[in-house]
Amino acid sequence: MDFPSTLRARRTGRRLSQLDLATLAGTTQRHLSFIESGRSTPGRAMVVRLAESLGLPLRERNELLLSAGYAPVYAECPLDGPELAPVRAALGHILEGHLPYPALVVDRNGDVVAANAALGLLTDGAAPGLVGLGTNAYRLALHPDGLAPRILNFPAWSRHVLAGIAHLPELHAELLAHVPPLDDLPGRSDQLGFAVPLHLRSPFGELHLMTTVTTFATAVDVTLAELRLEAFLPVDEATAAALRAYAERESGAESGAGPGVGPADQSPGNW
Secondary structure, eight states, rough: OOOOHHHHHHHHHHOOOHHHHHHHHHOOOOHHHHHTTTTOOOHHHHHHHHHHHHHHOHHHHHHHHEEETTTOOOOOOTTSSSSGHHHHHHHHHHHHHHSSOOOEHHHHHBEEEEEEHHHHHHHTTTTTGGSSSSSHHHHHHHTTTTGGGBTTHHHHHHHHHHHHHTTOHHHHHHHTTOOOGGGGGGOGGSSSSOOOOEEEEETTTTEEEEEEOOOOOOOBBBHHHHEEEEEEEESEEEHHHHHHHHHHHHHHHHHHHHOOOOOTTTOOOOO
């Protein structure tokens, strides 16, 4: 797709008029109209301003620049490279800081790049091929050999997960096959009023969890901007107590058997 068509598609996809976008980008509607019709060729700075005004993710900003004939502005460093070593260290500290509550970091495709030891309680009983670094967190959540058989509010939770992966059409289609029809969804009584909780059966009792997502809002590297740290927080004291009990058991097992023992060995150091 050429630049004028790409820009117009991005603008209409965000339901902005030409006047709206022109105002945000500090230009005139007439100039923007000329750009979208191909009658005017924007400079690199204008393309960057338009991309920023549209609120595009960094990857899409680079793509917009390429379609206009300019080199990408934002770097994309490998996560295991030296440039992002401080990021890896910071994420390790954050994951440890969430203990005894489960937390993991996923990339743009939902693949797990780091997790803390508490995640082992959630993944207990899942097929080995669905668990661990490099596996897909969304597939783990909805696959019949993953968490699905132990999720007590699976219809509502599965729709919540699917809503978050609309940008991954192939994975969305794959996982949709595991999800009950929309008519089987329970009512709003299954919600907290502000979020969809996860009700999960575990060896330490039923867990009631809500999730939070943290991103690097000021990132100027594509890889970093696309990382998501997802943390599971207890909704009630019974769940908090179960998570503490699991952490104490795992801590005792590690001190007695040495490091690297047990199914929850997914420490942030294992990149």
